[in-house]
Amino acid sequence: MLAFITMFLNSNAQWTSNTALNNAICDTTGDQATPKIASTSDGGCYIMWFDNRVANYPVYLQRLDAAGNKMFDKQGLLISSNAQNSFLQDFNIDVDASNNAVIVFTDKRNGAALNPFAYLISPSGAFLWGANGVSLTDSTSIVQGIPVVAATSDGNYVFAWVYSSAPNRLAIQKLNAAGVPQWNAGVPTKLRGTGTQNFNLMRLIKSDLGSVIMSWSVYTGNVTTTGDIKIFIQKFSPAGTNQWTSPQDTVQNIGKVAGISFIPYLFSDGNDGAGICWVDDRDFNNRQSVWVQRYNSAGAIQFPKNGSEGSTLSTNVHLLPTATYIQSTGETVMFWTEQSGVIVGGLYGQKFNSSGVAQWGGSGIEFKGLDNNQLSFLSAYSKDSNIVLSYSESIFGSG
Numbered sequence: 001m002l003a004f005i006t007m008f009l010n011s012n013a014q015w016t017s018n019t020a021l022n023n024a025i026c027d028t029t030g031d032q033a034t035p036k037i038a039s040t041s042d043g044g045c046y047i048m049w050f051d052n053r054v055a056n057y058p059v060y061l062q063r064l065d066a067a068g069n070k071m072f073d074k075q076g077l078l079i080s081s082n083a084q085n086s087f088l089q090d091f092n093i094d095v096d097a098s099n100n101a102v103i104v105f106t107d108k109r110n111g112a113a114l115n116p117f118a119y120l121i122s123p124s125g126a127f128l129w130g131a132n133g134v135s136l137t138d139s140t141s142i143v144q145g146i147p148v149v150a151a152t153s154d155g156n157y158v159f160a161w162v163y164s165s166a167p168n169r170l171a172i173q174k175l176n177a178a179g180v181p182q183w184n185a186g187v188p189t190k191l192r193g194t195g196t197q198n199f200n201l202m203r204l205i206k207s208d209l210g211s212v213i214m215s216w217s218v219y220t221g222n223v224t225t226t227g228d229i230k231i232f233i234q235k236f237s238p239a240g241t242n243q244w245t246s247p248q249d250t251v252q253n254i255g256k257v258a259g260i261s262f263i264p265y266l267f268s269d270g271n272d273g274a275g276i277c278w279v280d281d282r283d284f285n286n287r288q289s290v291w292v293q294r295y296n297s298a299g300a301i302q303f304p305k306n307g308s309e310g311s312t313l314s315t316n317v318h319l320l321p322t323a324t325y326i327q328s329t330g331e332t333v334m335f336w337t338e339q340s341g342v343i344v345g346g347l348y349g350q351k352f353n354s355s356g357v358a359q360w361g362g363s364g365i366e367f368k369g370l371d372n373n374q375l376s377f378l379s380a381y382s383k384d385s386n387i388v389l390s391y392s393e394s395i396f397g398s399g
Helices: none
Strands: 002-007 032-039 045-051 059-064 077-080 092-095 101-107 115-121 144-151 157-163 169-175 189-191 198-206 212-219 229-236 249-252 265-268 274-280 289-295 317-326 331-340 343-352 365-368 374-383 386-394
Touching: 032 092, 045 092, 045 101, 059 101, 077 101, 077 115, 092 144, 101 144, 101 157, 115 144, 115 157, 144 198, 157 198, 157 212, 169 198, 198 265, 212 265, 212 274, 229 274, 249 274, 249 289, 265 317, 274 317, 289 317, 289 331, 317 386, 331 374, 343 374, 343 386
Parallel strands: 002 386, 317 374
Antiparallel strands: 032 045, 045 059, 059 077, 092 101, 101 115, 144 157, 157 169, 169 189, 198 212, 212 229, 229 249, 265 274, 274 289, 317 331, 331 343, 343 365, 374 386
């Protein structure tokens, strides 16, 4: 069974039975921007966002129970009022086994350069790592951004972020439950490529025995113009050492991966392995297509090298993929938006068997036909043999 949730751009009060209305998480003055959500084991969730009710976009957090009741202040719990940059960077949130929210974001409290900071917030709203959280960097004068986090299976927390150097590196660090750094005597480990390779756009998920799996993009030149972007992946042990092929195994080593327009999507297979989907134009024909790959916990690829393609329909462009793994059947299902010329609103999907062979024909299945509405923020989830897909839809010609 496949269910779709369409989220139109309006809002209302908490969980409502009226399907024409949404639930307002925060409706105070100013701009509430770039929300993130993470589920709790009791059926509730945390929602985090940047808030411009006052200047400089402070960070706020809300917890909802399974019924949609707000557990913190009506307009959210203030996490940090430290000033952001002139533009907002991506940030991340996860939930541990005790339903604490671990969050990481950047701000300029250390000076002119953006630095990453981590907080652990209990279900009651207590600041478990102190009112100002934990500074992750050892180099406060270096710009560092786009942080991510994964709560591990052994009660720790692994963080990664971009360390702006020439070329860019990735910094990684693990904190224990008390917020104390565990790797490299407290100094973040900095991963680097070869020659002029830049590392960027990473994602993290937990794996077995306290390990994590991380994916990231690797490029030379300017990320917005280069045609040489590849995707790497690696599993790190609780001690921070590589567990898979060293140097890092490449998910896609052909190049022409979409750059900053889409960050490859990393997801768990529920068996301590990982799946990843992305966009590339490997044929150099100006037709972006969507691809997916799956790894078991030992690092062996389960699909063909460089991934399985969602659709071979050459007349359309395929964008914004998301995917989920169905444990009960061993299948992977990927969804994406379809575009033909200026018509952008199509929603398509493809199912793959355990070896990465497409099951829904060469072009996948159309779930929503092409129109002028803009689709975005696709997210797929599986439960038993069922799938839920949520997405935002901007209605053409309206607000």
